[in-house]
Amino acid sequence: MIKKHRFGHSDYRIKSTETVFQGFFKMTRTVLEHRLFAGGWSQPINARAFSAR
Numbered sequence: 001m002i003k004k005h006r007f008g009h010s011d012y013r014i015k016s017t018e019t020v021f022q023g024f025f026k027m028t029r030t031v032l033e034h035r036l037f038a039g040g041w042s043q044p045i046n047a048r049a050f051s052a053r
Helices: none
Strands: 012-022 025-034 045-052
Touching: none
Parallel strands: none
Antiparallel strands: 012 025, 025 045
């Protein structure tokens, strides 16, 4: 039987969130870490999100 992995809020950490642009659209930068299958935490990841208004 295959074990299904369930992920939740305890499997990632948001280190920071910042709005880098806000005008006709909004762009945010988020730095996060996530749990690794081998144990421990990943290196910080820089993610960006774009949203139109």
